[in-house]
Amino acid sequence: MQDLHDKRLVLGLSGGIACYKAADLVRRLIERGAQVDVVMTEAATRFITPVTMQALSGRPVFVDAWDSRVDNNMAHIQLSRGADAILIAPASADFMAKLVQGRADDLLSTLCLARACPLLVAPAMNREMWLAAPTQRNVQQLALDKVKILGPGSGEQACGETGDGRMLEPLEIIAELRRFFQPKHFERLRVLLTAGPTVEPIDPVRVLSNRSSGKTGYALAQAAWEAGAEVTLVSGPTALPCPYGVTRINVESAQQMHDAVMQNLNGQDIFISVAAVADWRIKNVSPEKIKKDGKTTPNIEFEANPDILANVATQKNAPWCVGFAAETENLSEFAHAKRLRKGIPMLIGNLAQHVMDADHTTVSIFDDRGEHALALNSKQKVAQQLVSEIAQRYQQSRTTR
Structure with missing residues (x-):
């Protein structure tokens, strides 16, 4: 590098x-x-x-x-x-x-x-x-x-x-x-981020998860700290080292991530929801390891996990919120719709199959002015660009209140 x-x-x-x-x-x-x-x-x-x-x-x-x-x-x-x-x-x-x-x-x-x-x-x-x-x-x-x-x-x-x-x-x-x-775009700001996957238990040894590496979220946490912020990172399971200067809170499930975010929300200026949070969890988690008998398949029931970003955005005195959307098709359509549905000023989207587990990424920014694509670059460079873009929009929101 x-x-x-x-x-x-x-x-x-x-x-x-x-x-x-x-x-x-x-x-x-x-x-x-x-x-x-x-x-x-x-x-x-x-x-x-x-x-x-x-x-x-x-x-x-x-x-x-x-x-x-x-x-x-x-x-x-x-x-x-x-x-x-x-x-x-x-x-x-x-x-x-x-x-x-x-x-x-x-x-x-x-x-x-x-x-x-x-x-x-x-x-x-x-x-x-x-x-x-x-x-x-x-x-x-x-x-x-x-x-x-x-x-x-x-x-x-x-x-x-x-x-x-x-x-x-x-x-x-x-x-x-x-x-x-680095330019101090986030000087004296407090930033709360989520990153990585979440895991939902099926039984004591099996889980449902996703392929998120956490690299983008960790790169953003590092870039936010370099830009002058006090950064708290709520992270799902990942092998990545905690960025220097950043406070990391380790969680596993979506519910644990939700609870950690809510417990650390007070006084935050910006919330960036990067984590790939499971939409559903297992309703009937088995207390014992499910045995394979060769005749039947497990009867697994699902229930919805809390919507962390939407819940944060609706809080009284909520921080300025940034969402992420990883899609596999129709990125513009789905990302615009997600931003409006969550009620947030800015969303960052990409096609998951192009960047999953990679060290490089390309993203598009979605806001009230439309869609703005960033060029392919390392996740660290893209993170620095995103910090600058977030800071610009955050400061504009403060002056137009």
Whole structure:
């Protein structure tokens, strides 16, 4: 996934055992298409070598403020010019203090002071160092100085203790970078989504379900978080990992999904119903495994499941609702009818046989103005487009009230 293909990053390493994570971070940034220039403090070279970072980044690594490889001998100026961001990972307690004080006693600190681009730091230190009053004051000051703090994480530390202070994992840092660079269409909004299939029990070992992978819903949850939203994802059974930054609530049946949505509906600004919810459930669920005797077939009775989207849309002070429709034929006719039947402002539809289990999709948006088709793309790219389209219509609805 080349989701950082147009980004040029300066990755700074200060001294700390978390430098070992920087090697994997560089590799993953390169995989995503970023250009990475690595700058290291002298202390960082005690934990990982410049040779390693150069091999992984494919570019020269800078340590010395007097490095003559830059034509004008001003690496502290040239490296940040044209960069989209400087990321310090790991950022030690000492280096964060330097940033607050505006010190410039080595290449990396001078580069940060002379930068012409955003600065992000991923703290990495012992839990007591992180909780110390001076460090917390420095964190607050960095935030006031418009420095973006990534993390830290919590867990087991190299010293053997457990707590806050761990540097975020490389994929978590990349998720934070993606969010940092995305337009904040959903800034300060709360978004509730459903995703994945539901399963309806027949007996203790058998269920009825569908082929939904959950990929579109999970991509939308990630895109909504990247766009600045606080995201709650109510998910049916799927093997997909929860998107970073998203709160996931696991359910199985349609009734469980309905109940979870209703319990978390208060205060939500937008509800996006992506899940492939079973329309019916088994009325006469067997308490024991149904045995095959070779003579008769089970007598299975069905009853309707609650209509989650319709129920949400009719609530007092309901959030702005978006529905999904996966059809196998007559998409325009059925999608328009479903949107009107549910009483919602926007519905997204596609032909299930073309996108089921795939990593790419093509969808059409249905609203009061008609049908608007989006081009075939990865589900993540389509999700980002949909977030922009949803945000535009949501904001218009707020101004026309």
